[in-house]
Structures are given as C-alpha cells and as structure tokens.
Amino acid sequence: xxxRTGDVLLTNPGRNYVLVRLETDDGLVGWGDATLNGRxxxxxxxxxxxxxxxxxxxxxxxxxxxxxxxxxxTYWRGGPVLNSALSGVDMALWDxxxxxxxxxxxxxxxxxxxxxxxxxxxxGDDSVDAVVANAExxxxxxxxxxxxxxxxxxxxxxxxxxVVDGVNEIRYTLGPEPELIVDIHxxxxxxxxxxxxxxxxxxxxxxxxxxxxxxxxxxxxxLRDSTTTPLAMGELFSNPWEMRPLIENEQVDFLRVDLxxxxxxxxxxxxxxxxxxxxxxxxxxxxxxLSPVGQAASVHVDVSIPNFGVQELTEYxxxxxxxxxEVFSGGATLDxxxxxxxxxxxxxxxxxxxxxxxxxxxxxxxxxxKRRAADGSVADW
Numbered sequence: 525x526x527x528r529t530g531d532v533l534l535t536n537p538g539r540n541y542v543l544v545r546l547e548t549d550d551g552l553v554g555w556g557d558a559t560l561n562g563r564x565x566x567x568x569x570x571x572x573x574x575x576x577x578x579x580x581x582x583x584x585x586x587x588x589x590x591x592x593x594x595x596x597x598t599y600w601r602g603g604p605v606l607n608s609a610l611s612g613v614d615m616a617l618w619d620x621x622x623x624x625x626x627x628x629x630x631x632x633x634x635x636x637x638x639x640x641x642x643x644x645x646x647x648g649d650d651s652v653d654a655v656v657a658n659a660e661x662x663x664x665x666x667x668x669x670x671x672x673x674x675x676x677x678x679x680x681x682x683x684x685x686x687v688v689d690g691v692n693e694i695r696y697t698l699g700p701e702p703e704l705i706v707d708i709h710x711x712x713x714x715x716x717x718x719x720x721x722x723x724x725x726x727x728x729x730x731x732x733x734x735x736x737x738x739x740x741x742x743x744x745x746x747l748r749d750s751t752t753t754p755l756a757m758g759e760l761f762s763n764p765w766e767m768r769p770l771i772e773n774e775q776v777d778f779l780r781v782d783l784x785x786x787x788x789x790x791x792x793x794x795x796x797x798x799x800x801x802x803x804x805x806x807x808x809x810x811x812x813x814l815s816p817v818g819q820a821a822s823v824h825v826d827v828s829i830p831n832f833g834v835q836e837l838t839e840y841x842x843x844x845x846x847x848x849x850e851v852f853s854g855g856a857t858l859d860x861x862x863x864x865x866x867x868x869x870x871x872x873x874x875x876x877x878x879x880x881x882x883x884x885x886x887x888x889x890x891x892x893x894k895r896r897a898a899d900g901s902v903a904d905w
Contacts, residue, residue: 525550527584530576530613532558532568535882537851538844540564540890541815543877544571544612546620548584554620555877557784557818558612560604562892570609579613585624587617591790602763607787614788615821615873622872629821629873633793633828640864641826643837644705648673652690656697663702666863669730669834671705682711688723695727703730710734710760711904714743721751730834731756731778731807737904738766744775756780759809764791771799778833782809784818789825796829805833812838816852820875823856823867835865851882
C-alpha cells in the first residue's frame with residue numbers, strides 16, 4: 525500500500541482555501557487543509573514542487589515518520605509556508621488512516637474525552653450596543669463563550685481607552701455569566717498590553733487573545749506578572765517549538781495554535797500533551813480562513829484531549845452563503861442545545877470534498893489589509 529497521487533487544489537467558494545488530496549493505490553482518498561491566508565500560492569508551490577513529490581510512493585500508515593521526514597528531513601525547517609503544506613499532508617494522512625481502520629480520527633487519538641467541543645462565537649462590531657445585540661443573539665442560541673471586540677479587525681481597533689471602557693460596559697450589560705474574550709491580534713507593545721490586561725480585570729475575561737507580538741516571547745513574563753487576566757497565544761506561530769517556552773514557563777493559560785499552520789493533527793496533539801502538564805488548556809484557532817476540513821480536524825483533537833478549553837467557531841454559511849456547502853459535505857456540526865461542535869462517527873475526518881465543484885470556484889488573488897499609524901509609519905497587522 526502506498527500513496528499513488530498527491531494533489532493540491534485551490535478553491536474559492538467564498539474564501540480561498542488550499543486543499544491537499546492524497547489517494548492510495550487501492551483508491552482511498554484523504555483530505556487536508558493547508559490554507560495560509562494571503563499566501564495561498566506560496567503554499568501551492570511548496571506542495572507541488574517540494575512536499576507532494578516526497579509523499580508520493582510513501583506508506584500512508586506511517587504518519588509520524590512522514591511528519592518527521594517533511595519537517596526534519598530537509599535543510600530548511602518550519603516557517604508558515606512549509607509548515608502549512610506539512611499540515612495539509614498530515615491531516616490527509618490521518619483521514620486516510622481513519623478510513624482504512626473504519627474509525628473516526630478521534631478514536632485513533634485515544635478516543636473521546638468529551639461529547640462535544642464548546643465553542644466561542646465572534647460578536648464584534650463597531651459599537652457597544654451592536655456587540656451586546658450580537659452577544660444576546662448568540663446566548664439565545666445556547667452559545668455562552670463570546671468574543672466581544674470593538675471596531676473593524678482589518679482597521680485600527682487598538683484604541684486603549686475604547687477597548688477597556690467598552691468591554692467593561694459590555695460585561696456590565698451582559699452580566700457575570702457569559703465567558704468573554706477579547707482579541708488584540710498581536711498589535712500591542714508591552715506597555716499597551718499591560719494597560720489593556722489590567723484595565724480589563726473588572727470584565728473577568730475568559731482570556732485575552734494574542735496580546736503581544738509573537739517574535740519576543742520574553743515580553744510575556746512581564747505581562748504575566750502584571751495581571752490576573754488569563755492570556756492566550758498561538759495563532760501566529762507556525763512551528764510547534766515556538767509555543768513551547770510560553771507553555772513550559774506557564775506564561776499563557778490557553779494554547780491558540782492553528783492546525784493548518786502548526787503541523788496538523790500530529791503537532792497539535794503533541795502540543796496539547798505538553799500543555800496538559802502545565803495546566804494550559806487548548807483554544808484552537810478556527811477563523812473563516814480555516815476550511816471545513818481544518819475545522820473538522822481541530823474538533824477531532826478537541827474531543828480526544830483532557831485539557832480542552834474552547835474551540836473558535838466559524839459558521840461558513842453566515843459568511844459565504846450556500847457556496848461552501850457545494851464543495852464540502854459532512855464535517856463538524858453545531859449543536860445549539862449545548863453550544864458545541866461535534867464530528868460524525870464516520871471513518872476518517874468525516875468530511876468529503878467535491879473536487880469538481882471546488883475547481884468551479886476559481887482562486888482569486890487577494891492581499892491582507894495594510895495598516896499604517898497616524899504618522900504614516902508601518903503598524904502591526
């Protein structure tokens with residue numbers, strides 16, 4: 525048994541996705557997600573010219589060995605492009621392994637530790653009243669973990685006074701029960717992050733997400749010592765080793781890696797195990813630029829680990845209408861009675877891709893927004 529063909533498929537059923545398709549010589553097909561927002565063509569090239577030629581002819585059951593070969597077996601290791609490519613292959617291999625075994629992937633990861641993965645919903649908007657209205661709608665649907673950002677994520681929403689005063693007002697209006705989350709997107713410097721974290725202590729956040737830029741991890745020590753607000757980090761990391769010092773030094777409370785960037789299911793499961801030993805919980809990244817394949821992979825890990833915290837929720841029809849459903853079938857589904865995602869008990873990841881339909885939604889070149897400070901200098905995205 526061997527991988528007969530490996531293909532990369534770019535599709536845009538409302539958003540650009542990079543999908544990996546592996547087919548064995550006996551006709552089994554596995555799917556993975558290698559989407560890197562705004563850099564899709566770079567990942568496609570890495571897969572076509574470097575990664576998939578190495579995978580073709582290999583044994584699909586040797587998931588760990590393939591991971592090690594693709595990460596360590598070349599001179600250049602890691603980085604967002606290569607690790608996104610690796611992530612897509614890894615997911616597809618786990619999908620194949622589950623299909624061959626006749627078991628869902630979570631069963632191969634040790635079985636269920638929970639019946640569903642609690643989710644948090646994006647409720648951000650331009651005003652306190654609008655955020656509260658969005659939050660109340662989510663609460664009515666049974667979702668009680670809420671991201672309550674103020675302003676446009678693609679614009680400048682790091683107005684310190686507005687963030688602190690607005691979120692505290694949102695907490696006062698919604699009451700003490702909902703779990704609130706605020707995302708800074710790594711835009712704050714250490715001084716600003718300490719001010720925000722301390723100012724939001726009355727709001728009793730579930731966590732403050734990506735409060736600092738990812739490059740200098742030493743800045744987390746001072747932030748950790750200055751506040752009781754729980755901290756989450758990880759979506760900007762594309763190498764599992766990048767997250768390790770924050771976990772081992774217990775400078776974060778939540779692990780926020782993205783399975784399509786950090787090395788797939790294999791890397792996420794290992795990081796979750798390391799995090800468990802330091803009382804760090806998971807809160808895997810799950811934005812609209814993670815495809816339904818990546819979402820399904822995340823939930824398989826969520827329901828199989830003991831230190832799961834929460835899963836970021838994307839409802840694709842809310843963003844893109846019915847077009848995503850023309851390409852993807854199955855996958856994770858939301859149960860509003862418990863406010864959580866679950867995956868089917870079908871073999872593999874429990875999601876299928878209509879390749880012909882996907883090819884009908886052509887890739888569209890796009891770029892992440894550019895941000896500049898008031899004086900015209902470059903600002904962190």
